[in-house]
Each structure stands twice: as C-alpha cells, then as structure tokens.
Amino acid sequence: MNFNRINTIEKNISPKRVLVVYGPRRVGKTTSLKKYLESQKNLAIFSSVGDDLKMRELFNSEDRDKILNFAKSYDVIAIDEAQNIAKIGIAVKMIIDEFPEKNIILTGSSSFNLSQGISEPLTGRHFMMTLFPVAQSEIEMSDFELENKVEDFLIFGSYPEVLTTEDREMKKRILNELISSYLFKDILVLDKIKSSELLLDITRCLAFQIGSEVSYGEIAKTVKADSKTVQRYIDVLEKMFVIKKVRPFSRNLRNEISKKCKFYFYDTGVRNAVINQFMDIKERDDVGALWENFMFMELYKKNSLDRRFDNFYFWRTHTGEEIDIIIEAGGKLYPIECKWRRDKMKIPKSWIETYKSEPIKIINKDNYLKELRG
Numbered sequence: 001m002n003f004n005r006i007n008t009i010e011k012n013i014s015p016k017r018v019l020v021v022y023g024p025r026r027v028g029k030t031t032s033l034k035k036y037l038e039s040q041k042n043l044a045i046f047s048s049v050g051d052d053l054k055m056r057e058l059f060n061s062e063d064r065d066k067i068l069n070f071a072k073s074y075d076v077i078a079i080d081e082a083q084n085i086a087k088i089g090i091a092v093k094m095i096i097d098e099f100p101e102k103n104i105i106l107t108g109s110s111s112f113n114l115s116q117g118i119s120e121p122l123t124g125r126h127f128m129m130t131l132f133p134v135a136q137s138e139i140e141m142s143d144f145e146l147e148n149k150v151e152d153f154l155i156f157g158s159y160p161e162v163l164t165t166e167d168r169e170m171k172k173r174i175l176n177e178l179i180s181s182y183l184f185k186d187i188l189v190l191d192k193i194k195s196s197e198l199l200l201d202i203t204r205c206l207a208f209q210i211g212s213e214v215s216y217g218e219i220a221k222t223v224k225a226d227s228k229t230v231q232r233y234i235d236v237l238e239k240m241f242v243i244k245k246v247r248p249f250s251r252n253l254r255n256e257i258s259k260k261c262k263f264y265f266y267d268t269g270v271r272n273a274v275i276n277q278f279m280d281i282k283e284r285d286d287v288g289a290l291w292e293n294f295m296f297m298e299l300y301k302k303n304s305l306d307r308r309f310d311n312f313y314f315w316r317t318h319t320g321e322e323i324d325i326i327i328e329a330g331g332k333l334y335p336i337e338c339k340w341r342r343d344k345m346k347i348p349k350s351w352i353e354t355y356k357s358e359p360i361k362i363i364n365k366d367n368y369l370k371e372l373r374g
Contacts, residue, residue: 001163002140005032005131006039008305009105012129016100018092018122020082021107023131024241024266026178028160029107030080032131036105037078044076056084059091071095075102082106082118089121096125130241133158133267135301136372143369150365151281154290157269168278175273187236198225200274202233206243206263207274211289211324213248213260213316234263241266244300249313249326249333252354257316264293292324292338295363298372299325299336321348323360333357339364 009032013019023029030048037044047055058070059079071077077095082088092104106118118126135158136146156162156171159178165171187193201223206214216234220227237243243263250256265271268290272278281287296312303310310329316322325336335357337345342364351357363371 003134003138003160003163004140005134005138006036008129008131008138009033009036011307012127013103013105014127016096016125018096018104018106018118018126020118020122020126020128021105021131022128022241023107023109024133025109025181026159026161027131027133027241029109029131031160033078033080033105033107037076040076043074044078045074046078046080048080055079059085060087062087062090064094067091067094068098071099071102076105077102078105078107080107081109083108089118092118093121093125096122130304132241132297132301132304134160134163135305136298136369137302137305139163143373146369147365150368154268154281154287154294155272155278157267157272159267159269162269171269172273172278175269179270179273187240193233193236198223198229199233202230203237203242203274206234206237207265207271210264210271210286211262211292213257213262213314215260242270244297246296246312246314249315249328253317253350255318257318262314264296266297268294268297287340288338291340291365295336295338295368296325298368299327302372303327315348315351317348317350319350321350323348323351335360337362342366 005028009019009021021029021033034046037046058066061067079085079088085091088106092106095102096104136153139146141149156168156175159174161174162171165174187199193199202219202225205219205222216227216231219234220230223230234243234245238245243265246262246264248257248260250258265274271290271293277284277286284290300312303312308329310327313326313328314322314324315326315335323335324338327334327336333355335351337360339345339362343362345360345362347360361371
C-alpha cells in the first residue's frame with residue numbers, strides 16, 4: 001500500500017520560519033523527511049542527531065561562528081530527533097536570524113521535550129506540524145479499494161509499517177512491538193512515571209471506554225490509584241500521542257454534561273493491541289466505538305492536513321441525548337454522528353431547539369470517503 005507525505009511537509013514550509021514536525025515514534029517522520037529532501041534540487045543536509053555525536057556537540061556549543069559556518073553551505077537543514085539536542089532552539093535561532101532564506105526542519109517524537117528546547121528561543125520564528133498515523137487522504141488508492149479495506153483500518157490502524165504489511169500475524173507483531181517500545185519504554189524514562197503496571201491499567205481502562213464519557217475519578221477507582229496520579233499519567237499519554245482528549249460542548253442547557261471527557265486513541269491498531277483484541281469486525285461487540293474513534297481521528301487528521309484550527313467536541317445531556325462529534329469552525333457548528341451501518345438517527349430535540357447549527361451529518365462505512373477525500 002503506497003502513501004505520499006511529501007506534500008504534507010511542503011505545504012507547511014514557510015519563509016523565515018523553522019518547521020517543527022512532531023509525532024509519535026514510527027509514524028514516518030524520518031522517512032517522509034528523507035523523501036522530501038530527495039525531491040529537492042538544492043543543497044541539503046540530513047542529520048540523525050541521535051546517532052551523530054559531533055552534530056550534537058556543535059549545536060550545543062552555542063559557538064555562533066562555528067554554527068553559522070556549518071549552516072552557510074546548505075539551503076535546507078533537516079535535523080531528525082532534535083529533542084536530543086538540549087540547546088537546539090538557541091542554535092537554530094542563530095541560523096534563521098542570519099540566513100532567513102534557508103529552510104530548516106526539525107523532527108521530534110516527544111512533544112514536551114522538543115517544545116521545551118525551542119519554545120522560548122524560537123518565539124515567532126517557527127511553525128509546528130504534527131505528523132499522525134497515515135490519513136485516508138494520503139493513501140494512493142482508489143475509493144473502491146479503500147472501502148474494501150476499511151475493516152483492516154479499524155482493526156490494525158494506519159501506522160506506515162502496518163499498512164505496508166499484508167500478513168495479519170505480522171501486523172499484530174508490529175503493533176505489539178510498537179506499544180512495548182514507545183508506549184512503555186519511552187514513557188517510563190520520565191521521572192513522574194514510575195509504575196509500568198499502573199500505566200498499562202490506565203491505558204487499558206481508556207481503551208475499553210473509547211466513545212464513552214469518563215472522569216479521572218472513575219478511572220482512579222477502577223485502577224485503584226488517586227485521581228492526581230491518574231491525571232498525570234493520562235497527561236503524559238496525551239503528550240506522547242497515544243490518546244486524544246475531547247471535551248464536551250456546553251453553553252446553554254443546565255443538563256448538558258460539562259465535566260466528563262472522551263478519550264480517543266490516535267490509532268485504532270494501537271488501541272486494539274493494548275487490549276489484545278484483533279478479531280474480525282463480525283466477531284466484535286465494539287465496532288460502533290471503533291468506528292467513532294476511527295472517524296474522529298480521520299476528521300482530526302484531515303483538519304490538520306488542511307491547516308485548519310477548528311475545535312472538536314462531543315455533546316451529551318444527562319438525559320441521554322447525544323451527538324458524537326461537534327466541529328466548531330468559522331463561527332459555525334457542524335454536528336456529526338458516526339454509524340458503522342446505515343442506521344437511522346433520532347435528531348436530538350434539545351440540540352435543535354438550543355443551537356443554530358448546520359444539519360447533522362451521519363457518516364457510515366458507505367459514505368465516509370466523501371467526507372474525508374472530498
């Protein structure tokens with residue numbers, strides 16, 4: 001299965017701005033960056049600083065003359081895993097101030113480590129871009145072919161290595177290795193995260209409740225931990241691009257849910273690996289929740305690829321009326337309901353009476369590509 005992410009990088013490069021590319025491990029940042037550089041005719045240098053001690057020493061030196069002398073020979077400077085350079089922000093600021101015409105691209109897997117190193121030195125001098133698991137619009141395949149593979153996307157997700165593997169058992173092995181490496185090894189190096197067992201329990205708890213409203217207190221009771229610890233662990237899972245928190249939309253009605261949140265996994269394959277459930281769709285009782293997770297993240301990825309900054313919510317009242325996704329864009333509200341099959345939906349009366357919004361869209365497996373690739 002082929003996919004093209006060069007355009008994603010090209011669209012986000014801007015004059016006089018450093019492009020900072022975030023994203024989880026193994027999502028294709030390095031490969032996409034290399035392919036982009038291959039498409040450039042001008043002088044470029046690619047450095048994987050995790051393997052390049054001399055490069056780390058140079059950028060950490062704060063020696064302006066040495067850094068600028070290095071940079072002047074290249075039109076494009078790409079630094080992979082830039083969070084490994086403690087003073088990367090200062091070094092890159094020197095370069096972009098002296099050579100504003102150069103294209104500088106930094107990548108990093110850990111949003112908080114990388115952002116701490118660049119946020120202050122590069123204020124007003126950088127744009128951020130998040131590279132997610134592959135979006136439907138990035139896959140070079142006809143709509144007919146994609147529709148025939150939609151069940152695979154729900155079960156195994158869309159990490160690049162998973163997409164390019166046809167064997168189902170190999171897909172499982174890749175996903176299990178993926179969560180054991182970046183989900184646990186990377187997170188457990190943090191001082192605030194000390195228990196791998198508790199981390200797994202919290203992640204599993206969230207995996208079983210995708211599409212449902214949860215509170216930190218409820219999760220804490222389930223995993224037998226205090227709420228502050230649970231909140232800290234979940235915050236790290238968010239920053240490591242494992243889960244996405246979605247807040248409720250609430251403005252007018254007293255009985256609207258206003259405190260509980262929903263959590264979706266950035267990748268459904270990772271979610272299924274966490275709870276070790278790779279059964280076929282026809283054997284599952286969670287297909288509705290999987291479909292909602294899949295559609296939310298695909299809409300969210302499309303929003304990012306289109307360089308939009310819309311707000312995403314869900315809506316529900318304590319009396320049980322609900323809408324899966326609310327997108328707030330340009331002062332308008334776009335309600336969306338996710339249904340795996342062509343099920344009819346009763347339009348929530350209180351929503352219609354309370355809010356002026358666009359008509360509710362019902363997205364199912366037969367029409368979803370019109371929304372994502374239209």
